[in-house]
Amino acid sequence: MTSAGDRALAAILVRDRYVVAVALLAVTALAWWYVLVLAAQMTAPAASMPSMPGMQDMPGMMMPALAPWTMQHALFIFAMWTVMMIGMMTPSVAPMVLIYTQVARQAATLGKVFAPALWFAAGYLLAWTSFATLATAAQYGLERVALLTPMLASANKWFGAAILVAAGVYQLAPLKDSCLASCRAPLSFVQRHGGFRADVFGSLFLGMRHGLYCIGCCWALMALLFVGGVMNILWIAGLMIFVLAEKIIPAGRYVSRLAGLAAIAAGAWVAVQ
DSSP states (O other): OOOHHHHHHHHHHHHHHHHHHHHHHHHHHHHHHHHHHHHHHHHSOGGGSOOOTTOOSOOSSOOGGGSOOOHHHHHHHHHHHHHHHHHHHHHHHHHHHHHHHHHHHHHHHTTOOOOOHHHHHHHHHHHHHHHHHHHHHHHHHHHHTTOBOTTSSBSSHHHHHHHHHHHHHHHTSHHHHHHHHHHHOHHHHHHHTTOOOSSHHHHHHHHHHHHHHHHHHHHHHHHTHHHHOTTOHHHHHHHHHHHHHHHHSTTHHHHHHHHHHHHHHHHHHHHHO
């Protein structure tokens, strides 16, 4: 029979998972709200749009790609990429954070104390914030050589084809396999890297390391945003769903490889048009 203590612990575990899940959902929802607002403003006529940092005094459509790269504008683009990465990647880290929450609560009943799961999640998102820095720099470079349209999509078929083929090839690469394996088995990843940490810094660093593996798994997919449009909502949502599917469904690796072949074929098709 289950003791009263076991039932109480089970109830606490359910409550903790519920609270953490709601918090992660709220973070994702807020990030997506911001992205949706930006996307709507980018496609609205200038007269109907509120002013935004780095987007003033722009003729016609007020879009980030048309703005001069001042420090203010660069910070705006960095914020855009950061929030977009949070919205896309928080669902992917949710299973790991929920596992962390459960293990931490069970350890607490044995007298062991782990840093709150918040610090692990913060470290993960901090890694993706570093990726946002690189994406901002990439956008700046691509705009300078006129390879992006005002909607931040590929303006050159050869560039678009190259990104598609490169992403497809990476989907088939051993490094992709290695990073995806770590993302698909987060508990094994934690055990290989010393287990859950009691101190805040250790938990934050563990989350960052997990995030870096996730970047290694997904960076080429994120580059596809420069093909379909950085603020293309359907493109963003599709990539988010695909990244999550790669990590959680049993046939995720096969889906990843099929997507790689499809991307290579799409790149070849774009090139010959």
